[in-house]
Amino acid sequence: MKNNWIRLLGLCLLLQTNQVSAQWTGPKSKPQVQKELTYGPITPAHRTDAAMEAFRNYGLGQFIHWGLYAIPGNEWEGISARKGAAASEWIRTWSGPTAPKDWKNTYDNLYKQFNPKDFDAKKWAKQAKAMGAKYMIFTTKHHDGFALWPTKYSPYNITKSPYKKDIVKEVVEAYQAEGIDVYLYFSILEWNNPDYLSKAPQSLEEKAKYQNFLNYTRNQLLELLKNYPTIKGFWFDGTWDQSWVQAYDFTYKLEKELRELHPGLIIGSRFRNDEFGKRHFDSNGQLLGDYEQGWERKMPQAYEWLAGNDWDAVMTIPPNGWGYMKDWSGLYTKTTDDILDLLLQSVSMNGNFVLNFGPDGHGNMHPGEDKIASELEEWMKVNSEAIYAVRHAEFPLSKLGYYTQKDSILYLTIFNRPVNNIARVAVPKNAKAVPIQANILGLDQALEIKHADVGFDLDKNTYYDIYLPSTYLSDRAFVIKMELGSPTKSSQQLMEAKM
Numbered sequence: 408m409k410n411n412w413i414r415l416l417g418l419c420l421l422l423q424t425n426q427v428s429a430q431w432t433g434p435k436s437k438p439q440v441q442k443e444l445t446y447g448p449i450t451p452a453h454r455t456d457a458a459m460e461a462f463r464n465y466g467l468g469q470f471i472h473w474g475l476y477a478i479p480g481n482e483w484e485g486i487s488a489r490k491g492a493a494a495s496e497w498i499r500t501w502s503g504p505t506a507p508k509d510w511k512n513t514y515d516n517l518y519k520q521f522n523p524k525d526f527d528a529k530k531w532a533k534q535a536k537a538m539g540a541k542y543m544i545f546t547t548k549h550h551d552g553f554a555l556w557p558t559k560y561s562p563y564n565i566t567k568s569p570y571k572k573d574i575v576k577e578v579v580e581a582y583q584a585e586g587i588d589v590y591l592y593f594s595i596l597e598w599n600n601p602d603y604l605s606k607a608p609q610s611l612e613e614k615a616k617y618q619n620f621l622n623y624t625r626n627q628l629l630e631l632l633k634n635y636p637t638i639k640g641f642w643f644d645g646t647w648d649q650s651w652v653q654a655y656d657f658t659y660k661l662e663k664e665l666r667e668l669h670p671g672l673i674i675g676s677r678f679r680n681d682e683f684g685k686r687h688f689d690s691n692g693q694l695l696g697d698y699e700q701g702w703e704r705k706m707p708q709a710y711e712w713l714a715g716n717d718w719d720a721v722m723t724i725p726p727n728g729w730g731y732m733k734d735w736s737g738l739y740t741k742t743t744d745d746i747l748d749l750l751l752q753s754v755s756m757n758g759n760f761v762l763n764f765g766p767d768g769h770g771n772m773h774p775g776e777d778k779i780a781s782e783l784e785e786w787m788k789v790n791s792e793a794i795y796a797v798r799h800a801e802f803p804l805s806k807l808g809y810y811t812q813k814d815s816i817l818y819l820t821i822f823n824r825p826v827n828n829i830a831r832v833a834v835p836k837n838a839k840a841v842p843i844q845a846n847i848l849g850l851d852q853a854l855e856i857k858h859a860d861v862g863f864d865l866d867k868n869t870y871y872d873i874y875l876p877s878t879y880l881s882d883r884a885f886v887i888k889m890e891l892g893s894p895t896k897s898s899q900q901l902m903e904a905k906m
């Protein structure tokens with residue numbers, strides 16, 4: 408009996424712990440007791456300024472992870488790092504029996520070889536535009552600390568490589584010339600900076616060193632804003648270590664400073680935490696930043712999980728690995744259909760979907776990425792209106808695909824075509840707006856719509872059946888565009904019989 412109680416207590420504790428740790432990637436619950444906080448959110452919840460509205464309308468973005476890790480491409484001298492490093496851009500941490508001798512030293516000297524002869528930022532930007540990306544996130548500096556811009560604050564930067572030129576500048580200018588907004592990825596955490604600490608500094612010496620690191624971080628961020636004043640935001644990473652978590656007074660002031668210097672700047676929920684160490688959401692459940700930034704290689708399972716916050720999902724094509732990975736064999740790499748599915752999931756729940764590319768050490772995209780980009784381009788040419796500037800549609804979920812909505816236009820992107828070619832749209836019985844016109848994007852033909860009052864008892868919905876032409880064939884998801892208008896007549900009262 409006593410043992411059962413102990414087990415029950417253990418289970419409760421486990422559930423509680425899981426709830427806490429799942430807070431920013433699962434359903435949100437607001438704490439019942441509100442705390443006095445000095446270091447809560449700086450910007451209002453759900454900003455409505457033009458910059459944030461533009462963020463909400465992007466739909467599709469591109470992430471680019473590029474740095475010294477692109478040279479090895481997750482292998483070295485024919486040996487794969489798969490069993491020794493967490494991801495291709497983490498290859499510096501390669502350890503265990505497969506790791507090359509003196510590997511860290513080899514890695515830290517790779518900058519002497521970084522000379523991407525094929526790098527053409529304009530080519531990347533044109534490809535991104537063609538595939539439909541409206542914003543892009545570029546790694547200025549990943550965890551290895553190597554800066555792709557000529558920073559004054561560290562010698563470990565692009566000017567010391569044979570390439571020499573400012574890569575960040577080339578990327579920012581090329582993408583903006585294509586009308587794509589640029590966000591700068593910036594890792595706080597640095598593996599080989601002697602002033603960096605992962606634990607909170609204890610001794611006076613550690614405190615002084617870490618303060619140097621904080622000053623350096625601030626200087627680099629101010630430098631990025633000064634050098635590239637047209638960027639729209641920062642995409643922060645590597646902020647989980649206790650050293651940073653405990654520096655909440657510094658990070659609060661820094662966020663304020665960055666925002667004051669650059670009105671409209673967008674910063675996600677990864678940058679800083681409150682004084683109780685709460686990251687992404689503060690101790691009162693308020694979002695810390697302008698959008699929820701925890702959706703990395705995972706998706707919210709329900710719209711309600713987002714609790715009305717803006718968000719983006721960042722996604723790799725291989726299961727993991729953001730930097731160039733030469734060898735994709737033996738891995739499940741996402742197909743264009745998988746990516747479209749994730750894109751539609753995101754936009755149907757008011758999020759942006761950001762697809763990662765990891766160019767090689769010469770500046771070329773992986774052939775698998777090129778293929779996906781051109782397939783996305785084909786799809787977006789016809790269907791992008793179901794992606795851009797759309798919002799979550801308050802319609803019962805469809806087994807056929809995902810709804811998105813723009814004012815009185817409802818889109819249903821069909822991934823599961825019904826075998827009877829009747830796309831049934833469920834509409835609450837009291838709805839004021841129902842489908843009154845429909846067509847398939849890319850097909851100039853009005854589709855027949857029939858109001859199907861199927862008569863399920865206790866059903867709160869009524870149904871609109873859209874007849875798909877059996878001659879219309881598509882080997883990818885396709886979009887039914889519907890115009891919503893007033894229902895022409897109320898449904899019959901078939902449920903009145905007594906029983």
Ligand code: FHN
Nearest residue numbers: 494496497644645703721729
């Ligand atoms: O450790 C990194 C990883 O290498 C990659 O940059 C991703 C991109 O979202 N972020 C980190 C882990 O959260």
